[in-house]
Amino acid sequence: MLDVRGLRKVYEGSGRRVEAVRDLSLTVEAGELVCLVGPSGCGKTTLLKCVGGLLTATAGEVLLEGRRVTGPPPGMAFVFQEYGRSLFPWLRVGANVELPLKQKGLAGARRRELVADALESVGLADAAGAYPWQLSGGMQQRVAIARALAYEPRVLLMDEPFAAVDAQTRADLEDLVRGLWRERGMTILFVTHDIDEAVYLGERVVVLSASPTVVREQLKVDLPASRDQLHTRVAPRFAELRTHVYEQIQAAKRGAPARVTASDRPPPH
């Protein structure tokens, strides 16, 4: 579905040269929910923007369904961390969700149907007439998610979408994303710096190294498909996995070499 091959991104400007991503390869299967987690300041966002076609890679390539990504591809939607800036304050919620659909050239009736359905599935069916700034932070991010859903992407890219909301809202939104993923069968690539969130949400967790970023480890999350905040987070297996990821991140921060890369095997029970 999604193939990142030898991706490298170097920022150059004002005499400074920063290598954010170095030779990173990663594959995401159709219908998978993969969480990317890494130490803060590693090139997570850069990586995701390269995947989404918002940044041009210095070397390497990104393939979406076998086709090379050169600009934002039509089958992909992006959810940003800064929901307040990503939603347009001059448009009402409904119009915000509808705008990309207009750009797609969909007919009015179909657009209305998609907007209503998307808002319904994030629990904001009656907020269409409000302005984004009249809503709370969590609700605004729900609108941004609804906008992405209505676009009917095959791949959903989420860049630390819940980093700016409070812990309770965050738990709700995590369950929302997981629910939507199971319901709609999209492929989701979810970037976070929160280890618990990565393990709780993902079917697979990709641990990134410190910048310049490479894949440090890939870890299958063998928790049951049906998860909930109460029980999953206290399950012994959850604790093992999060401890393992935490150790990896700490090691990444110290710059210690990874023991095994791309093991794709969870640590033993």
Place this chain on the structure above:
Amino acid sequence: MNAALGAAGLAAFLALGEAVPRLGLVKEAYFPPTSRIAVALGDEVRDGAFWSALGDTLTGWALGLVIAVAAGITAGVVVSVVPYLRAATASTIEFLRPIPSVALIPLAVLLHGTGLRSVLLLVVYAAFWQVLVQTLYGIQDVDPVADETARSYGLGTWARIRHVLWPTALPYVMTGVRLAASVALILAVTAELVIGAPGLGARIAVAQTSQAVPEMYALIVVTGLLGLLVNVGARTVERRALAWHQSVRGEVAV
């Protein structure tokens, strides 16, 4: 409360204007009391020539403003969107902008004589920079996250101009238009006064040379009222068009 205070202040000002000449503190011939100015104003309003002068002034003002706004916005968008153009034009704009429009009066007369075109030249020159500079600032204010969002949903250059850049710049453009509207009025009256193009300004000059001092003041009052109306009108339009903007929406319960 504020409205009452404002009315009281205005009343006091008018009373002062009545009292000072009556008490002989200033020469009544040069500074007639409020009541005589009011009488002169009443006479003006009944005179057809006054209304045609008012019409001339408003025509010059409105036409000039429309041209300046259209040109200012277009130039602002083009300069901002075309790569490198902003940097290439910045110093030229900074040089041309502070040139007072009145300094162009001789040029205007040379080119167009004393007609409407001279007025337009001065009005457009003065108003254009206000709109252009505000448009440039406004477009600079485009949020990179909003722009990236639009790009990620496949909005092309034109769609981004229409759906992201324009709404972001609109509050600035509105400010520019409001400033331009006031400046345009000043320049329209100035041009008439100095060049003698038909309008309120020319009528003020005629009143002055024929020693009709109260009439002159009455006409000055009219130009002041026009300025007030222009400003109030522009603010009303601004509030309606920018109901979503922080400066207008005020506090929001979240």
